[in-house]
Amino acid sequence: MRSDPNTRSPLTLKIAAAAGLLFMHLPILLIFVYAFTTEEKSYQWPPPGFTLRWLEVTWNRADVWQALWLSVRVAAVSTAGALVLGTLCAAAVSRSKFFGRESISLLVILPIALPGIITGIALRSAFNLADIPFSFWTIVLGHATFCIVVVYNNAVARFRRTSGNLIEASMDLGANGFQTLRYVLMPNIATALLAGGMLAFALSFDEVIVTTFTAGQQATLPIWMLEELVRPRQRPVTNVVAMVVVLVTFLPILAAYYLTKGGDNLAAREK
Amino acid sequence: MSTANAAILPPRSGPSGAASDAFWRHPTLLLFLLLTPPLLWLGIVYLGSLLALLAQSFFSIDHFTGRIDYSFTLDTYRELFTTPANIDIIVRTVLMAASVTIASAIIAFPIAYYAARYARGKWKALFYLGVMLPLWSSYLVKIYAWKLILAQEGILNWIFHKLHLYWLMDAYLSLPVIGGHSLSISYTGTFLVFVYIWLPYMILPLQASLERVPDNLLEASSDLGAKPSETFWNVIFPLALPGAIAGSIFTFSLTLGDYIVPGVIGSSRYFIGQVVYAQQGTAGNIPLAAAFTIVPMVIMGFYLWMAKRMGAFDAL
Amino acid sequence: MTSAVSFINVSRHYGEIRAVDGLDLEIREGEFFALLGPSGSGKTTSLRLIAGFERPTTGHIEIFGERAEGIPPYRRNVNTVFQDYALFPHLSVIDNVAYGLKMKGVSKNERRATAEEMLELVKLPGYGDRSPAKLSGGQRQRVALARALVNKPKVLLLDEPLGALDLKLREQMQEELKDLQKRLGITFVFVTHDQGEALSMADRIAVFDSGRIRQVGTPEDIYRKPRSRFVADFVGSSNVLPPEFTERVAGERCWSSLRPEAVRLVKSGGHEATLVSSSYLGSQYRCVFDVGGREINALIPAGAKLPAEGDEVRISWNKSDLHLMEDEA
Numbered sequence: 078m079r080s081d082p083n084t085r086s087p088l089t090l091k092i093a094a095a096a097g098l099l100f101m102h103l104p105i106l107l108i109f110v111y112a113f114t115t116e117e118k119s120y121q122w123p124p125p126g127f128t129l130r131w132l133e134v135t136w137n138r139a140d141v142w143q144a145l146w147l148s149v150r151v152a153a154v155s156t157a158g159a160l161v162l163g164t165l166c167a168a169a170v171s172r173s174k175f176f177g178r179e180s181i182s183l184l185v186i187l188p189i190a191l192p193g194i195i196t197g198i199a200l201r202s203a204f205n206l207a208d209i210p211f212s213f214w215t216i217v218l219g220h221a222t223f224c225i226v227v228v229y230n231n232a233v234a235r236f237r238r239t240s241g242n243l244i245e246a247s248m249d250l251g252a253n254g255f256q257t258l259r260y261v262l263m264p265n266i267a268t269a270l271l272a273g274g275m276l277a278f279a280l281s282f283d284e285v286i287v288t289t290f291t292a293g294q295q296a297t298l299p300i301w302m303l304e305e306l307v308r309p310r311q312r313p314v315t316n317v318v319a320m321v322v323v324l325v326t327f328l329p330i331l332a333a334y335y336l337t338k339g340g341d342n343l344a345a346r347e348k
Numbered sequence: 349m350s351t352a353n354a355a356i357l358p359p360r361s362g363p364s365g366a367a368s369d370a371f372w373r374h375p376t377l378l379l380f381l382l383l384t385p386p387l388l389w390l391g392i393v394y395l396g397s398l399l400a401l402l403a404q405s406f407f408s409i410d411h412f413t414g415r416i417d418y419s420f421t422l423d424t425y426r427e428l429f430t431t432p433a434n435i436d437i438i439v440r441t442v443l444m445a446a447s448v449t450i451a452s453a454i455i456a457f458p459i460a461y462y463a464a465r466y467a468r469g470k471w472k473a474l475f476y477l478g479v480m481l482p483l484w485s486s487y488l489v490k491i492y493a494w495k496l497i498l499a500q501e502g503i504l505n506w507i508f509h510k511l512h513l514y515w516l517m518d519a520y521l522s523l524p525v526i527g528g529h530s531l532s533i534s535y536t537g538t539f540l541v542f543v544y545i546w547l548p549y550m551i552l553p554l555q556a557s558l559e560r561v562p563d564n565l566l567e568a569s570s571d572l573g574a575k576p577s578e579t580f581w582n583v584i585f586p587l588a589l590p591g592a593i594a595g596s597i598f599t600f601s602l603t604l605g606d607y608i609v610p611g612v613i614g615s616s617r618y619f620i621g622q623v624v625y626a627q628q629g630t631a632g633n634i635p636l637a638a639a640f641t642i643v644p645m646v647i648m649g650f651y652l653w654m655a656k657r658m659g660a661f662d663a664l
Numbered sequence: 665m666t667s668a669v670s671f672i673n674v675s676r677h678y679g680e681i682r683a684v685d686g687l688d689l690e691i692r693e694g695e696f697f698a699l700l701g702p703s704g705s706g707k708t709t710s711l712r713l714i715a716g717f718e719r720p721t722t723g724h725i726e727i728f729g730e731r732a733e734g735i736p737p738y739r740r741n742v743n744t745v746f747q748d749y750a751l752f753p754h755l756s757v758i759d760n761v762a763y764g765l766k767m768k769g770v771s772k773n774e775r776r777a778t779a780e781e782m783l784e785l786v787k788l789p790g791y792g793d794r795s796p797a798k799l800s801g802g803q804r805q806r807v808a809l810a811r812a813l814v815n816k817p818k819v820l821l822l823d824e825p826l827g828a829l830d831l832k833l834r835e836q837m838q839e840e841l842k843d844l845q846k847r848l849g850i851t852f853v854f855v856t857h858d859q860g861e862a863l864s865m866a867d868r869i870a871v872f873d874s875g876r877i878r879q880v881g882t883p884e885d886i887y888r889k890p891r892s893r894f895v896a897d898f899v900g901s902s903n904v905l906p907p908e909f910t911e912r913v914a915g916e917r918c919w920s921s922l923r924p925e926a927v928r929l930v931k932s933g934g935h936e937a938t939l940v941s942s943s944y945l946g947s948q949y950r951c952v953f954d955v956g957g958r959e960i961n962a963l964i965p966a967g968a969k970l971p972a973e974g975d976e977v978r979i980s981w982n983k984s985d986l987h988l989m990e991d992e993a
Contacts, residue, residue: 090466093458098475100455101482101547104493107503111496120499122506162386169382173375181383184390191648192605194621195401195641196394198628202404202638203397222394225386242750245717248737249744250764251815253360253368256738260763264754276484283486286608289625302488306495306612319489330484334477355728355818357739372736 105323112320117313131313141318144301151213151297152281155220159277162221163228164270171236188223196223197290204291211293219291220284224277231273231337232266239265272336275329283326298322405638414632424635428643434623438643441620444535445603448542449550449596455543456550456595457588463551464558479555483548491612494541498532498613528615538614545609546602550595557591558584593655600651604644620644666728668693668819668851669714674723675875676709683709685875687723691819691853691868696845698862699855701872702898707855710872711821714853715744728818738767743812744821748828749804751796757807758783758792764815782810785844802833813848820845822854826861838865859899863887871895888923891990896921903960910988912956919989924950926985927962929971934980939971953979 112131114124135141166185170178188196200219209215243265247257285299292300298318305315359365371378407416408423428434463475482490497504508514521527521534528534561584569579607621618626620640627637669691676684684706691697699707712718713725716737725732732740743764751760758779759766765775783789786806796804805825812820825841826834842865845852856862862869863883870880871894879891890896896904902921905913910920913935925948937953937960949964962979964970971977 090458090462094462097455097459097547098478100544101478104490104497104544105482105485107493107496108489119501120496121501122496122499122503162389165382166386169379169386172382173379175379181387184395185386188390188394190601192601192621192644194605194607194624195398195645198624198637198641199397199401200393201628202634203400205634206400206404218393222390225390242746242748243752245715245737246744246746246750246752247763249715249717249742250811251357251738251767252763253365253736253738254371255364255368256767260766261752279484283488285488286606290628299486299488302492303608306488306492306608315492319486319492322486322489326485327481330481331477334480353741353816353818354730355741356730356732356735357741359739369736369739373734 108316108319108323111316114313114316120312131317135314135317135321138314140296141298141301141314144296144298147213147295148282148298151216151220152278154217155224155281156274156277158217158221159224159228160270160274163225163273163277164232164266166225167229167232167236171233185226185229189226193223193284193286194290197287200287201290211291211295213295215291215293216288216295216297219287220281223284223287224281227276227280228270228273231269231276234337235266235269268336272333275333275336279326279329283322401638401641404634405642407635409633409635416634424639427636428639434640437618437620437623440617441604441644442647444539444542444619445600448539448546448603449599451539451543452547452550452599453554453592453596456547456554457592460551460555460558460588460591461584464555464561465563479548479551483552487545488608490545491541491609494537494544494613495532498530498537498540500530500532504531532613533615535615538610541609541613542599542603542606546599549598549602550592553594553598554588554591557588557594561587590658593658597648597652597655601644601648604647666693667691667726668695668728669853670726671710671713672723672726674710674713674720674725676706676713676718677721682875684713684720687875687877689870689877689880691851693728693851694849696842696852696865696867697854698866698869699853699872700857700859700862700869700899702857705872706875707857707870707872708823709875711744711823711853711855714740714819715742715821716740741815741817742819742821743815743817744823745805745808745812745825747823747825749796749808751804751807751811753796755796756792757788757794757796757799760796760807761792761810761814763811768815779810779814782814783807785813786810787840801828802837805829805837809844813850817850819851819853822852824855824857826856826858834861841865863899871898873898889987890921893919893921893989896987896989901961905958905960905986909956909958910986914983914986914988916988921987921989922960922981922985924961925963926981927953927960927964927979928981929964929968930978930980932978934978937977937979939973939975939977941973942970953977955979 110124111120113127113129114121115126115128115130116124163185166181169175170181196219200215200222203209204211204215239262243261244257247261248254252260283299285297285303288297288300289303296304302315302318302322305311305318309315359369404416405424406420406422407418408421409415410417459475459479463472463479467475496502499505505514505517508517517531520536521530526534526536526539528536531537531540565583565587566579569583570576574582605621607619607625610619611622620643624637624640627633627640667690669689671687671689674684674687675682687706687710689710699710701707709718713720714727714732716732716735727740727742752763755763758776761782762775762779765778770778780789780792783791786809788803788806788810791799791803791807796807799807805828809825822841826837829837838861841852841854854865863886866883868880868882869886871878871886873894879886879895881889886895886899890899890902893904896902900923902923905920905922907917907919911917914920935955937955940952940954940959942949942951942964944966945963946966948966949970951962951964951970953960953962960979
């Protein structure tokens with residue numbers, strides 16, 4: 078088998094790998110089943126019946142819509158901020174060598190490399206010290222900070238693949254800095270930025286640990302879910318919301334995967 | 349000589365032409381403009397906050413009034429390390445992080461190994477997405493899924509009943525420490541959820557390091573007379589180790605700082621994250637909460653230092 | 665004759681490294697000029713200094729008599745064919761070629777027409793709608809050439825333009841480049857590490873070593889009369905002979921060079937030698953002789969009977985063929 082490792086694999090390995098993948102996916106699939114159960118008081122298995130009623134109930138829930146709307150706004154604004162800051166940073170780091178370049182990469186990665194609770198409590202205590210009341214913007218402040226790294230990683234990877242010669246070629250042919258940016262640089266990094274933006278959006282949309290510290294009384298969708306997890310009150314609605322969240326986050330991930338197929342960095346995610 | 353034929357062209361009119369020329373003449377100006385916004389943001393918002401947090405850990409709380417005393421003291425740290433309950437919490441969290449890490453590595457290995465060495469073409473993409481989708485899907489939904497699975501009336505117990513194996517579950521639950529009244533309020537439950545949630549973080553670096561093992565190295569090993577198991581322990585394992593350590597940075601660090609998983613699924617005994625959360629929230633003791641966050645930071649700093657010495661960063 | 669590009673005491677240092685060190689050079693209008701040297705000798709940096717991608721640490725460059733100090737690349741009427749071609753991957757071939765015109769604000773129809781003409785010039789008519797990724801190496805090179813010529817530059821810079829091509833294509837492109845340069849009358853400055861390429865294509869050559877120019881001259885000058893050991897070593901396969909040897913055979917104490925084809929076998933006179941080895945090359949033999957402990961390479965025309973290896977023979981050369989070199993290095 079060693080002489081031809083690409084075609085045959087030991088059966089035990091196959092089984093172990095398949096079991097591992099099932100372990101990763103079955104729990105998520107379970108969510109889809111529960112969204113259609115008729116049982117409302119417990120997590121009874123197997124579901125006693127099938128119903129679409131909870132989709133409708135959830136649709137008519139103002140608090141869910143409010144939380145969803147807040148999450149979307151936070152994610153959109155944070156992504157926009159992270160796109161600007163992350164791209165600037167990536168451009169600076171990959172265009173030139175300067176003193177302290179390594180520390181900048183570290184600084185960008187730090188908010189996501191340290192456990193989220195540290196970022197969260199640090200922001201909260203800073204808000205406290207500076208007497209900043211919780212608002213939409215305090216959430217965004219936190220989210221944009223840890224979203225920068227996702228955009229940054231994607232942009233840096235693409236800048237690295239875009240040969241510096243292209244920029245020189247453009248300038249050589251008579252394009253000034255802004256024309257080069259518009260006609261050469263942007264078209265070449267656009268998909269990477271789009272992918273980075275989608276991942277940032279997904280990251281922000283799903284974030285709960287930092288948000289609990291920066292949201293005050295506001296409820297983003299994850300915070301709404303967290304409350305349901307700790308004190309379940311409306312299980313059927315939670316089931317439906319969970320399913321929607323899975324679907325909503327899958328789409329940008331799939332899109333980002335196809336946009337960066339050439340080997341950019343989708344794997345750079347931490348809590 | 350007409351301008352069209354000049355060797356040096358005149359500057360483009362308008363502010364963009366002038367700005368472009370200026371950036372070319374002074375590249376540091378451009379660099380400065382690029383770096384200022386992100387550095388201001390990260391420097392003020394993030395590093396500022398971290399420093400504020402660090403500063404808070406050197407304040408203390410007046411236990412009678414509940415007010416924070418803003419003068420430098422090491423009392424909070426003294427309180428942290430002399431209270432046996434706090435030591436218990438730290439030990440419990442570190443043990444949990446360690447066992448989650450080891451279990452993740454064991455489960456991740458076959459997946460990473462198969463994906464790196466056997467999966468080709470379509471299957472490779474499938475494996476990649478198969479790891480990537482759980483990695484990116486909602487953290488809370490993943491926890492919620494386990495709440496469904498582990499519930500008394502949930503699918504796991506149902507399976508055990510159907511297979512007439514419930515005595516096995518009972519026997520397991522009656523074990524000390526890892527057992528409990530039911531899985532969803534035992535350490536085992538917490539452990540399972542942690543492993544589930546952080547598993548992709550172990551697979552990816554492991555796979556990356558396995559992919560760097562050239563095929564002919566394995567052929568060379570078997571050519572030299574090594575049995576498959578010997579090839580594994582002597583060739584594959586040492587080469588995969590940096591990847592496993594890189595992955596363990598995530599599994600370990602993420603477990604250390606998490607406060608939601610043990611709160612939702614687990615016994616009521618605290619982990620570091622929960623204490624921090626409770627101290628800063630209901631108890632209002634921000635200095636103690638701040639001091640507590642220093643613990644995972646120091647542990648991770650030490651861990652990263654070790655990992656770096658073992659060459660794990662090349663596998664990231 | 666006007667000079668197209670002048671380097672006036674130009675240096676480019678990166679910290680301690682002197683990539684280009686005190687360069688003075690005049691490239692004349694309409695010349696096909698080669699910058700020849702081993703890698704790291706400063707030839708590419710010099711080219712990039714002309715294009716404006718690098719700035720001199722000291723000194724300055726003039727292009728057609730105008731100082732280029734502080735002038736960004738996009739304001740220099742100079743275009744470059746890059747070593748890896750640097751074609752824009754997101755643009756079609758025709759858009760690549762028309763890029764320079766677009767930046768100048770030429771209307772869409774006009775620039776399409778001009779770009780088509782350029783593609784014809786480089787023998788790629790009708791390739792406009794393809795993507796650069798779908799072209800062969802040779803075709804890409806032609807597109808890069810068309811793209812650089814579309815702006816009608818005063819000077820065309822070529823950075824190892826043939827480096828990535830295989831031998832046959834390379835010889836063909838050498839001819840075409842020469843032909844193109846003659847037709848357009850544009851000054852070509854090209855960088856190469858291949859001495860054969862430089863000798864066969866250039867009107868004049870500058871030989872670079874460690875950031876300095878060792879010699880400037882016509883190919884014949886450089887080949888027959890190398891000024892220094894480095895040039896003799898790098899260009900061609902001359903025998904480079906140390907001062908002691910030169911003194912013995914020519915009476916002057918200096919380094920000298922002797923081309924292998926200048927060496928001949930003689931019956932009498934000349935110098936005693938031993939044939940160390942020989943190999944048959946078709947029209948001639950490549951022989952190595954030992955002359956008083958010194959090995960000398962020679963090319964002996966085939967036809968005459970060659971002595972056996974180890975035989976004692978006599979070899980000679982015309983006095984004028986032993987070139988005495990001025991410089992030590």
